[in-house]
Amino acid sequence: MITRISSEKLPELLQQISEQEKLYIPVDKSDKLSVYEEYAPGKVMSLKLNTLRSAKDFFFPQVQPMAKFRMEGKKIEVMDQRTETEDYCIFGVRACDVRSFDVLDRVFLADPVDTYYEDRRKHATVVSFACSEPSETCFCHSFGIDAAKPDGDARMWIANGNVYLEGITEKGEKLLQSLDLAALGAAADDAAVQEVEAEQQRVHEIQKRMPLYSLKPTDNRDKELEIFNAPIWKELSDKCLGCGSCTFVCPTCQCFDIEDFDSGHGVERYRCWDSCMYKDFTMMAAGTPRKTQLERFRQRFMHKLVYYPIRNDGIYSCVGCGRCLRRCPIHMNIVKVMKAMEEDA
Amino acid sequence: MQDELIKRACDLLADGTVNRVLGWSAGDFFYDITPTVFESAEDVKKNFVYNDFCGANLSKYLIAESQKEGKIAVFLKPCDTYSFNQLMTEHRLVRDHIYAIGIECDGKVSAETLHDAGIHGILNVQKDGDELVCQTVYGEKRIAFDKAEDERCRNCKSRKHVVYDELLGPEGEVLDSHRFDEVEKLEAMTPEERFSFWQGELSRCIRCNACRNVCPACTCELCVFDNPKSGVFSKAASNDFEDANFHIIRAFHVAGRCTDCGECSRVCPEHIPLHLLNRKFIKDIDTLYGDYQAGETEGQMSPLSAFTEQNDAEPSIVQKGGIH
Amino acid sequence: MQMTSDNENWEPKIIAFCCNWCSYSGADLAGTNRLSYPANVKIIRVPCSCRINPMFILRAFQRGADGVILCGCHPGDCHYMTGNYHTRRRMTLLFSMLDFLGIEKERTRVEWVSAAEGQRFVDVMNDFVGQITELGPSRRLEDLRCRTN
Numbered sequence: 001m002i003t004r005i006s007s008e009k010l011p012e013l014l015q016q017i018s019e020q021e022k023l024y025i026p027v028d029k030s031d032k033l034s035v036y037e038e039y040a041p042g043k044v045m046s047l048k049l050n051t052l053r054s055a056k057d058f059f060f061p062q063v064q065p066m067a068k069f070r071m072e073g074k075k076i077e078v079m080d081q082r083t084e085t086e087d088y089c090i091f092g093v094r095a096c097d098v099r100s101f102d103v104l105d106r107v108f109l110a111d112p113v114d115t116y117y118e119d120r121r122k123h124a125t126v127v128s129f130a131c132s133e134p135s136e137t138c139f140c141h142s143f144g145i146d147a148a149k150p151d152g153d154a155r156m157w158i159a160n161g162n163v164y165l166e167g168i169t170e171k172g173e174k175l176l177q178s179l180d181l182a183a184l185g186a187a188a189d190d191a192a193v194q195e196v197e198a199e200q201q202r203v204h205e206i207q208k209r210m211p212l213y214s215l216k217p218t219d220n221r222d223k224e225l226e227i228f229n230a231p232i233w234k235e236l237s238d239k240c241l242g243c244g245s246c247t248f249v250c251p252t253c254q255c256f257d258i259e260d261f262d263s264g265h266g267v268e269r270y271r272c273w274d275s276c277m278y279k280d281f282t283m284m285a286a287g288t289p290r291k292t293q294l295e296r297f298r299q300r301f302m303h304k305l306v307y308y309p310i311r312n313d314g315i316y317s318c319v320g321c322g323r324c325l326r327r328c329p330i331h332m333n334i335v336k337v338m339k340a341m342e343e344d345a
Numbered sequence: 346m347q348d349e350l351i352k353r354a355c356d357l358l359a360d361g362t363v364n365r366v367l368g369w370s371a372g373d374f375f376y377d378i379t380p381t382v383f384e385s386a387e388d389v390k391k392n393f394v395y396n397d398f399c400g401a402n403l404s405k406y407l408i409a410e411s412q413k414e415g416k417i418a419v420f421l422k423p424c425d426t427y428s429f430n431q432l433m434t435e436h437r438l439v440r441d442h443i444y445a446i447g448i449e450c451d452g453k454v455s456a457e458t459l460h461d462a463g464i465h466g467i468l469n470v471q472k473d474g475d476e477l478v479c480q481t482v483y484g485e486k487r488i489a490f491d492k493a494e495d496e497r498c499r500n501c502k503s504r505k506h507v508v509y510d511e512l513l514g515p516e517g518e519v520l521d522s523h524r525f526d527e528v529e530k531l532e533a534m535t536p537e538e539r540f541s542f543w544q545g546e547l548s549r550c551i552r553c554n555a556c557r558n559v560c561p562a563c564t565c566e567l568c569v570f571d572n573p574k575s576g577v578f579s580k581a582a583s584n585d586f587e588d589a590n591f592h593i594i595r596a597f598h599v600a601g602r603c604t605d606c607g608e609c610s611r612v613c614p615e616h617i618p619l620h621l622l623n624r625k626f627i628k629d630i631d632t633l634y635g636d637y638q639a640g641e642t643e644g645q646m647s648p649l650s651a652f653t654e655q656n657d658a659e660p661s662i663v664q665k666g667g668i669h
Numbered sequence: 670m671q672m673t674s675d676n677e678n679w680e681p682k683i684i685a686f687c688c689n690w691c692s693y694s695g696a697d698l699a700g701t702n703r704l705s706y707p708a709n710v711k712i713i714r715v716p717c718s719c720r721i722n723p724m725f726i727l728r729a730f731q732r733g734a735d736g737v738i739l740c741g742c743h744p745g746d747c748h749y750m751t752g753n754y755h756t757r758r759r760m761t762l763l764f765s766m767l768d769f770l771g772i773e774k775e776r777t778r779v780e781w782v783s784a785a786e787g788q789r790f791v792d793v794m795n796d797f798v799g800q801i802t803e804l805g806p807s808r809r810l811e812d813l814r815c816r817t818n
Contacts, residue, residue, distance in 0.1 A: 032461045032616045033549075049465065052615060053551070062551060063583040133483065135465040136374065209482045210466065211373050239380050239406065243555035245614045257580050263814045264732055272581035275553070280571055326457060329559050329612035330401055331377035339373075531769065540771025540809055569724075577724060586731050586812040590724075593766060597723050600762060625769045629762055649762070652754035654745060660757065660779040663764040667774070 003165045003176070004192040009184040010163055014039055014091065016179045021125075022088035024058070026051045036090070045092055047158070049135055050321060054251030055097040056104060058090055059120045062248075063272045066116070066258070070266040081268075082116070085123045089175065092129040095150030096140045096321035100251030101126065102151075103319065106312050107254050116271070125171050128152035131203060132159060137322030139212040139335065145319060148203035159199040164192060215335060217318075218342050221310050228302060232340045237297035239330055244275030246324040246333070247300065252317045255281070276300050301337045347395040349513060350420060350448065354393060355386040357418045363444050364415035367406060369399045375470065376456040380406055382417070395420070397472065400453035400495060402608050404428035405561040411439040419443060422450040423517050424497070426507045427604035427640030428561035433508075434644055435602070437564050447506035449514035452490070452498035455611060462488055497607025497620065500524040507641055524605065525628050528621055532667065547588040549615040552581050556609035556619050562599040569594070596622035601630060601649035604640040629668050633658050681735040681801040683710045685794070686725065688718045690748035691783045692740030698787030706794040709801075710738075717741070718779075719752035723763045726777065730810035733817070736776045736801035740790070743781040753781070772809045775800055 005013065017023045023039040026046040034046040036055065065081040101121075108117035128150035131138070140147050149155065153172030157164040165181075167173035207213060220227055247253040257274035260267050274281055276299045282289060290296045308317035318334055325333045354366040366389060370381040376398040383389045404425045410417050421429060426447060432438045459467060459479060466482030477493050479486045491499055502524055504517035531539055557563045557570075569575045570591060582588040596603075596619075605627060609619040630637050634648045634657070662668060687693040693714050699706060715721055718741025729737045739760060741753040760779050768774040780793045 032457075063581050065583075133465055135460065136467050136482070137460075206466070206482055211468065238382065241405075241555070241558040243558040243612075244553040245555045245612070248551045248553045249614050259579065261579075261583070261814060263812075265815075265817055268814050270583055272579075272583065273551075274580055278554075278571075278580075280573075283573075325377065326460065327555075327614040329555050329608075330379050331372065332379050333372070333377070336372045336377075336379075528769075536768070536771045536773060538771070539769065543770045576728065584812055584814070586727075586810055589770060589810065590727050590731070593727065593763075593770070594724060596766065597763060622766070622769075625766060626762060629765050633761065634758070649755075649758060652751065652758055654754065657744075657754065657757050658761055660760040660764050660777075662761060663768055663774050664778070667768055668761075668765050 001166065001188050002192045002196055003181055003186045003188045004162050004195070005165070005181065005184045005186045007158055007161050007163045010045065010158075012184055013163065013179070013181075014043075014045065015041060016184075017089055017091065017175070020089075020175070020178055022086060023091055024088065025091045039091075049131065049133065049138075050094055050097075050323065053249060054100060054321065054323065055090060055093050056100060056251050056254075058124060059101070059117050060104060060108070060254065060256075060273075063270055064116055065268065065270045067269045068266060069269070082119070085119050087123045087125070089125045089127060091127045092156070093126055093150070093152060094129060094131060094321070095145050095147045096138075096319040097251050098126060098128045098150050098152045099140070099143070099145050099319045100321070103252040103308075103315070103317050104254055106315070125154070125175050126152040127172070127175070128155045130155060130157045130199070132157075132199070134203065134207055134210065135322065136210055136212065137325040138207075138210065139215050139320035139322065141207055142212070142215045142217060142320050143316050143318060146200075147207070148200040157196055157199055160195060162195070164196050164199075166196075212335060215338065217305060217316055217338055218345055219309070219314065220306050220341065220345065221314065223345070224306055224310065227306060227341060227344070228298070230341075230344050232344050233294050233298045236332065236337055236340055237294040240277070240293050240297050240332055241329055242277055242279065242293050242296070243329065244273075244277050245327045245329065247275035247277055248273060249323040249327050251319060251321055251323070252304070276303070301334065304334065305338065305341065346449070347393070350395050351389055351393050353446065353513060354383065354389045354418060357444065358383075358386050358389070362416065363418040365410070365413075365417040366393075367403050367410060367417055367419040369394050369401065369403075371396075371398075374456070374467070376454075376467075382406075382410065395448070397451075397454045397470070397477075398456065400455060400611055402428055402559075402561055402606050404432060405559065405608075407443060408432065408437050408564055411442040413442070416442050416444055418446060420446050420448050421506070421509065422448060422453075423504045423506050424450075424502075424604065424606045426509065427503070427638070428606050429640070430508050430643045431602055431604050431640035432561060432564070434640075435564070443510075445508060445510045447509035447512045447514070447516070449517070450504065452494045452501065454490075454493045455495055458493050458495070459488065462492065464488065495607060495611055496618075497605070497610065500526075502605060502638075508643065524624060527618070528624050528628050531621065543589070544585060546617045547592055548585060549617060550582060550588050550591065551615060552579075552591065553614060555612040555614065557595060559608045559612045560599065560603075561606065561608070562602045562604070563595075569598075592619065592622060595619075596626060599623065600626040601637070601647035602639050603627065604638070632668050633662075679806060681709050681798060681806075682733055683707075683736045683738065683794075683798055683801060684729040684734045685710050685712045686715050686718070686721050686737070686739045687712050687782075688741040688748075688753075689714055689716050691742035691746065691781075692718075692790065694784035695740070695782040695786050695790040698784065699790045700787075702787050704787055704791045706791045707798040709798050710794050717747065717749050717752040718756040719749075719759070721756065721760075723759070726763070727810060730776075730807055731812040732815045733807075733811065735804070735807040736778075736797060738778045738780060738793070738797050740780050740782045740793070743783055746783065773804060773807075775804055776807055
């Protein structure tokens with residue numbers, strides 16, 4: 001069932017949700033910046049194509065305190081840093097970021113379950129937001145994602161001066177039912193369904209004209225070693241600066257490190273994002289297993305396009321959000337790698 | 346201009362002056378520019394690109410490339426030549442292995458700026474007088490060139506090539522820039538305002554290290570922030586102190602050596618105006634120790650390595666009202 | 670002594686980096702002359718004032734210092750000839766940068782104290798401690814994890 005309300009009522013809709021549970025929406029901080037923030041009356045939802053950082057922060061924040069240790073004499077006190085998580089709603093997540101949650105789930109919720117991640121994940125209701133104006137850097141359709149019909153617990157379209165809402169999962173339905181949509185002048189008729197279908201059609205037509213429309217990942221699951229040893233990596237990685245922008249803006253990159261901070265009167269243990277692009281990544285007593293940038297660069301893309309699909313029924317660990325296309329200082333991005341792989345094959 | 350560069354690169358490869366050419370190539374879009382080493386004339390003809398989006402400073406790549414066998418030709422924009430000189434001063438380049446060609450630059454554009462201005466679905470961009478005409482999936486959109494330009498180019502300090510083996514185009518002039526205006530604006534604020542400004546900016550830092558890795562002045566084999574024994578090693582800033590610490594130290598380590606090429610701000614994925622920190626140091630150095638432009642000539646003495654016995658300001662000048 | 674709490678008993682914590690040859694001896698002289706300076710001042714001896722890396726200062730603030738003072742030989746008297754000339758330039762720029770970032774400029778200071786200036790050492794420390802006490806606890810470069818309470 002698709003419910004239609006006037007887009008003028010969007011602030012009231014947000015207000016209603018925020019009365020139910022904590023609500024996070026993308027907000028424009030400036031022309032350049034849109035970030036997720038907790039909703040407060042007066043905050044306007046960003047209609048930008050995507051937030052600067054991905055929505056993975058909600059479940060897998062850059063820094064996650066884990067435990068505190070305090071020493072008194074010979075006694076060590078260990079304090080769990082976990083706090084009770086309340087239910088919350090993430091509103092306005094784009095289709096690519098929604099798919100990234102599936103990618104992350106397969107890592108963090110597989111045995112052994114990452115309880116920090118699980119805790120945040122299960123308390124969240126994700127309301128996705130269909131794209132109306134995709135950009136040339138978007139290639140989510142390459143991974144079978146429909147930008148005009150995102151997944152999540154519920155989805156939303158904004159078109160023709162209206163907001164259209166549809167519940168997907170039980171959680172999403174429950175959220176929509178808990179709202180007083182009638183007070184917002186909601187209507188759920190066949191016309192709403194048709195309007196949404198027309199909107200989807202319109203966006204699909206736009207996508208066909210994008211330069212990356214024909215981009216398709218090659219299934220290389222049976223060629224793991226061949227690609228690993230392919231000569232393409234030298235040229236591709238040659239100019240990589242070895243910074244971590246691509247990994248940190250990526251919605252599916254999930255590598256982390258666990259570090260201890262000595263505060264002078266105890267130790268604080270925290271988990272933080274790490275990047276396979278760094279030379280000290282997985283550093284061990286004997287050194288690092290990937291000594292050159294070529295190996296590090298290869299690792300990132302092999303993981304996304306070969307290793308991950310091998311272990312996860314052919315699902316790629318890239319969602320085509322285009323963030324790395326935009327942020328890489330030297331534009332050596334996953335699209336160039338995919339094309340080189342294809343040519344090599 | 347691109348054709349001229351391609352021709353010159355091919356000639357140099359053909360007559361054996363060099364065995365490699367360092368330039369730029371593009372991918373699916375005309376704006377996704379990657380610095381590239383070309384080894385053959387065919388490769389140059391096929392892939393070499395020079396357009397308004399070639400902002401990357403190639404001097405940084407010479408650190409590694411000039412160590413290799415044979416001579417490499419490199420195309421340097423005016424601001425890249427300053428970095429080149431600075432690297433020469435610091436003995437980071439093998440000069441005999443480099444053939445530097447100075448090329449003209451009218452300011453560079455980042456696709457990010459176009460996206461931020463709401464121009465999406467870009468298929469092509471053409472310069473038309475003072476405007477950029479963007480052909481997009483959503484129709485033609487125009488934007489003033491100086492609006493689309495990188496900040497560093499809007500406030501370009503110099504179009505002069507300070508070092509080259511050969512010039513394509515004019516040598517260029519040092520410009521009167523307004524690059525310190527933004528610094529002065531901050532200086533005029535109260536400390537509380539400045540603090541909240543910087544907290545807002547720096548707290549967004551994700552410690553991706555792009556600013557450091559792209560910086561032609563950052564050439565340490567092992568950065569202090571990557572050294573577990575340094576006491577400041579951390580992969581993520583877990584609080585405001587670590588954000589500030591990283592950026593103060595980063596700027597301090599390049600103070601007196603930073604040529605203000607602006608790469609740090611260009612690459613910052615969070616759009617933090619990092620150049621303001623570097624410029625504050627440059628401005629202070631200019632005010633206190635006389636005008637100094639890092640990279641202007643080879644072999645300069647950095648103001649932080651030099652001193653005068655009698656005339657240097659005491660640190661208390663800061664407490665007495667600051668350096669303006 | 671409560672280090673960095675907000676309570677009424679708050680006392681400032683001051684880190685004084687003293688060069689081995691002049692200022693540390695100056696502090697020593699103050700001691701042998703039984704001149705007293707506030708106990709809030711914790712002295713860290715360094716071989717020369719130019720040994721002090723900006724990170725030492727930031728780290729002191731991180732770990733709860735409310736003020737950081739550097740003491741070295743008077744310009745021209747450096748044991749290593751030129752060390753304090755470098756200190757002078759570096760610290761001027763660093764302090765200006767801290768001010769630019771909105772960190773109270775009164776919290777950092779450089780003073781030249783010779784081995785013969787026991788009284789001056791005491792006066793400088795008294796003055797600095799007074800100034801920091803007036804300012805209150807340092808918050809802008811503090812690392813909350815390092816708080817002791």
